[in-house]
Amino acid sequence: MSEVSGIADHPWAGAWDRLNRPVWLYDPRTGRKPYANPAALALFGAASLDILSARDFSARSPAIKARIRRLVDRTAHGETVSERWTFFPHGQPVTTQATVSALTDDQGATMLLFEASPEDIPAEEKRAAEALRHASALISLFDGDGRRLFSNPAAFRAYGDGEDDFARRFADRAEGLALLAAAGRAAVAGLRVVVTRHGTRWHHMDARPVPDPVTGRPCVLLNEQDVTPRVEAEMARSAAEQKATMADARQRFLTEMSHELRTPLNAVIGFSGLLAEAGLAEESTDQAWRIHAAGQSLLEVVNRMIADPMGEATEIDRDGGPAAALPATEPDPAGSHASSMALKALYVDDNESNRTLVRAMLATMGIVCETADDGHAGVQAAxxxxxxxxxxxxxxxxxxxxxxxxxxxxxxxxxxxxxxIALTANTLDAQIQTYVEAGMDDCVAKPVNMVELLTKTSHWGLSGWREAVRDTAVSAGA
Structure with a gap:
């Protein structure tokens, strides 16, 4: 990069003054043009450099701000950028092909050097280019290897340096590579999780094969819309419905459990009391009172169990860490059994005894369970x-x-x-975090508690996730 000191008095200023093409300097910090040759003054409709340098050319639209930032980033290490710019001196559009590089002054401040050649561009093409640059949609063109050939300012604002590589945009790089390969053959659309400057987002993507208008080689045109608010709203609605369903199921279970436990206890306590008062032999009377006392103690336990919360089921949040504790939904022997009949579970475990035990437990709720004996077989079965x-x-x-x-x-x-759902004896905090990051939703510890297993299997199996995925895809594509 050249060194800029006194701009108006620098030797190259006199040389640039004699050029027929417009040349000027732009200071991205102040939005001013501290130098412009006569051709540039004419381009901007300014009678003198003093008049031009007094104007504020600060970028006001998000698209122009993004273009300036990208120019500063890409010219910082000596790169020269050539691109089309349209200026509006006194409200009249002038389209130029500008070559942009970076200069620094003696104090180390960086300015952008523009060397422009006016172009006579058809009106329709001018309008298309400006519309593309100011569009809110993220539009990019990639070659077959995923290298960026073009992206509009909206894409640069979202990804920054990550815009140059197709796969780097995705939270799962393998997913990005798979989409690039598929889009090279036919149009592909759908929801994807991406990583932007603003964090993880949901984008609806439309990727399709197109020829490069410059070389004619096959390329992929990517059109993205950030639909994160809609997806999160749908997830929140689904979670609220699940919570309400769980609360209703729990209440029905408690009601049924109260009846099923207290009815036989009533007989045990009542008949044991009658026997104790019936004038039996001393030893028999003592035994009857012991049965009666044991029944009373068991009734107190049942009363506390029915009256108090029956534990908490902590579900795993995919964004990281345990989510807020939710009331456990216990299996309802009468009501939930019928609704569980259609559930299909896949259990992946290399231990045959574990597979047999879990299948037997799930069968008590009418849940159909098929198994796989290692992770690779599990992926294939899934x-x-x-x-x-x-x-x-x-x-x-x-x-x-x-x-x-x-x-x-x-x-x-x-x-x-x-x-x-993870079924494992490895339940340390660090291990649970690994499961979260891999994409697991919940965890059941071994040795398996049958109530917990049935509760969580029924909860996630009946959670309505299929409808949520379908409705989210439909609303995002609408």
């Missing part, structure tokens, strides 16, 4: 089946449960959103 919920062991040969979960989450279609 991809080829229609599951309401997947139960996943962690420590397995061939492929462990964490990696299997990651691969299931990377599958195409609704199967990638299937709820996954």
């Amino acid at each position: 991809a080829g089946g229609d599951w309401d919920v997947i139960l996943m062991d962690i420590q397995m040969p061939v492929m462990d449960g964490v990696e299997a979960t990651r691969r299931i989450r990377a599958l195409d279609g609704p199967v990638a959103a299937t709820p996954i």
Whole structure:
């Protein structure tokens, strides 16, 4: 980069003054033009450099701010950028092809040097270019290897340096590479999780094959819309409905449980009391009173259990860490059984005894359970089946449960959103965090508590996740 000191008196200023093409300096810090040759003064309709330098050319629209920031970033290390600019001196558009580089003054301040050649561009093309630059949609063109050939300012604002690589935009790079390959053959549209300057977002993407208008080579045109507010609103609505459903089911269970437990206890306590008062032999009377006292003690336990919250089920939040504790939904022996009949669970575990035990437990609620004996087989079964919920062991040969979960989450279609519950004896905080990051929704500790297993399997299997995925995709594509 050249050194700029006294701008008006610098030797190159006199040389630039004699050029027929417009040349000027732009200070991105102040929005001023401290130098412009006569051709540039004419371009901007200014009678003198003093008049031009007094104008404030600060970028006001988000699109122009993004273009200036990108120019500063890309010229900072000596790169020269050539692109089309349209200026509006006195409200009249003038389109130029500008070559932009960076200069620094003696104090180290960076300015942008513009060397422009006016272009006679058809009106329709001018309007199309300006519309593209100011559009809120993120529009980018990539070659077959995923290298950026063009992106509008909205894409640069979202991704910054990440705009140059197709796959870097995605939270899961493998998913990005798969989309690039698919879009090279046919149009692909759908929701994807991306990582932007503003954090993780939901984008609806439309990617399709197009020829490069410059070289004619196959390229991929990517059109993105940030639909995060709509997706999060849908998730919040679904979560609220799930919570209400869980509360209703729990209340029905408590009512049924109260009846089922207190009815036989009433007989035990009542008849034991009659026997104790019936004038039996001393030893028999003592035994009857012991039965009566034991029944009373058991009734106190039942009363406390029915009256107090019956534990908490902590579900895993995919964004990281345990979510807020929710009331546990206990299996309802009468009401929930019928609704559970259609549930299909996949249980992945390398231990045959564990598989047999869990299948037997789930069968008590009418839940159909099929099994796989390692993580690799589990991924294949997940991809080829229609599951309401997947139960996943962690420590397995061939492929462990964490990696299997990651691969299931990377599958195409609704199967990638299937709820996954870890069944494991490894439940330290750091281990749970690993499951969260892999995409698991919940965890059941071994040795397995049957009530907890049935509760969580029924909750996630009946959570309505299929409808949420379908409705979200429909609303995002609308």
